[in-house]
Amino acid sequence: MIIRTRRFLRSPLFPIFMIVFVDVLGFAITIPVLPLYVQGEFGATAVQITSLSTVFFSAQLIATPQLGRLSDRVGRRPVLIISQFGSFLALLLSGLAPGLAYLYVARIIDGLTGGNISVAQAYLSDVTDRQNRTSGMGIINVAFNSSLLIGPAFGGLVAARFGPRVPFLLAAALALFTIALSYFLLPEPEKREPKARQTAQTDPLPRGNGRKLTAVLLLPGMFLLLTITLADRVGFMIYQPTWVLWAETLLFSGRDPAFVQQAVGWIMTLIGASGIATQVWLVGPLTRKMGEKRMVFTGTLMRGTAWGLMALLPMVGPTLLAAPLIGIGGAIGLPALTSLVTYVAPPDQQGYAIGLLQASKGIGRIVGSMIGGLVFQLLSPSATLGVAAMISFALLLAIIQLPEESSAKVVCAPTNKTL
Template sequence: MKLPIVFILLTVMIDAMGIGLIVPVMPDLIQEVRGMGIGTAALWGGVLSTSFAAMQFLFGPLLGALSDRYGRRPILLVSLVVLALDYLVMAVAGTIWLLLAGRVVGGITAATQSTANAYMADISKPEEKAANFGLIGAAFGLGFVAGPALGGFLAEYGTRAPFYAAAALAAGNAVFGYVVLKETVDDRIRRPFAWSRANPFGLFKHLGRLPGLGPLLLVFFIYQVAFTVYPAVWAYYTSERFDWSPGMVGLSLSLFGIAMALVQGGLIRPMLRLMGERGAVIYGHVADVGVFLLIGFVSSGTWLLILTPLAALPAVITPALQGIMSKAVGDDEQGELQGALVSISALAMILSPLLMTSTFYTFTKPETSVYLPGAPFLLAAVLIAIALMVFVRSGGAGRSPDVSGSSAP
């Protein structure tokens, strides 16, 4: 594997690890700097998470547009350096406001994933894009698994230790990228910077006008809202329904993350050869409807644990959709597209937890007339079915860029 690709995969993995590294210590750290109980700390934890996602939503298109204008290399390297400094600030933070500022800056620099996706699109042949996006998904999945595990281990050395580790990882990868990363944006695909498309609202309006791309963006958004049911309510659902311990919840999420990495990093290639990108998206949605229905109604914790890694089989949806959309825009719009997808994912992360947790509460509160802890997963199944209908009706493909590789302004 070429060293620039290794750097890109490490960047995405470290991004995922950096988030997971600090999760185990955040409750104790918030209580430490604020002097509050666990309940109030949880509320502040929600504020920190929401601010992180909000910054991703607002700044994803901006960094994507900057990478189309000034290149992927400077955006990636500067983001990693700022992220390392941000973790160091959080490591010494003595107030909740400094922690909040750290999460705001972290959300802005987390757009490294959009630029990493754009870099991967730049160096991939059209028929390779979906599979290579799968590699990025696999790297994120591995980081998702390794981050909390390493963070829990480092927490034994104090609430600040994971932040120093995250800073070291980001700084080390920045040095590695400085040495091996080649610029992919040249004058052929370099695009003038425009503020009208460097914000999520203007960018969505522009991309929505491209033939066939608007419905695909809608499918991506609905899927992200449905998929977020896992981080939003999994721990609450398994605790309520099967009385799982935190250790069992962590084990199940690790199984899911590993299986997802295997699907997106390896299994996706033969699936794409067999079904094509459009077929993979349709298969993934149909399979996800089945998985969510099974999770919603399963009555045995043992069967749920067996089902957990199998639930990752529909994970071909995201890279296959990204592949279709990447081929539907010009080479000079890859950064903008990936920035838009980061914003869409962030918006889903803001809205979906509210939707899923309120659904869970409605069907588990003491006075409920219908006790159904799996209701959020049934709602997710309905959303996936809607996304599938939108995808099929859209034809499942956007426009093709012109032969020069650039789109019309």
């Protein structure tokens, strides 16, 4: 065990692990801290707060494919270092911001250089063979889930004790550490996979002529799957950026912002832990027993129920009951949705289809964060959760219309061209 640990720490896998961990940690710590930080320090409204998410995801949607193509041309290592430097600047600027405008600049920088994970995936594809690729990609999943588990609680605890700026500065220090790791320990891969193969991994907005786009969208169930994905992300992003504001206004009304940040951090850790436990122990058996379509239906129903429960009963007890449903529902439904897309698309179109799926998620995040702030500010705090729940329940009607997995697999089965 000790020998394996030493090998891992000396291998390129350790810098990759840290790159993904710090990248996601920088995002995760903002969830409980950023809304109240911006509200308390700069008097920001709900729309201004959620706009920080909007500009981040907009910049990320535009820049991620460009960073992927750049890594094909100049190499993975320099692009990863540049991306980390962008994360460092964004976190440092967030922690030192003298005004709201500086936070917008920080979020744009973070989004424009936010291709760390996709380029890290491409790097692992370059340095692993087919037999070891799954375990290599598992390192990214461990880093991603660990930071989502630690980040909210870490951000809330540090903000409560030392102030809301300190979590950003600590995350910036970690980003600086990963830059040093990458510079000294991360070699450029000897071989890079052909760009056509890497595009499926790095490009969330694939390029292609109208005929190719039409052909993919006309695959049975594909347009409906992409629409469900987009609407699902809209509902989630209506809830997520405003949830801390909802907790401060209703769940912990009258409590100190430091207490709210800490409490929300722990609740979000509960959500993350529930999701990770579900991924590790339940997703495999449930998929074999239920199939992907029922998994998507069940996951969507669970999250809609959780948001509806919190909207109707904004109290600590119901919230603690609802929180695990959000994590479990996401862990059950979201991977199954991706699997259905790969079933619908034939092998030679799967990369393009996954790119369209990622684009649908990106657009949904942008639209949802815009709507969330408006609903919170113009209607009521609980209206955001109510709207998210209604979107989820409406999606159940669409999910019922999806083709069964067996039919989808038949559609994408290879054809015998000699017939």
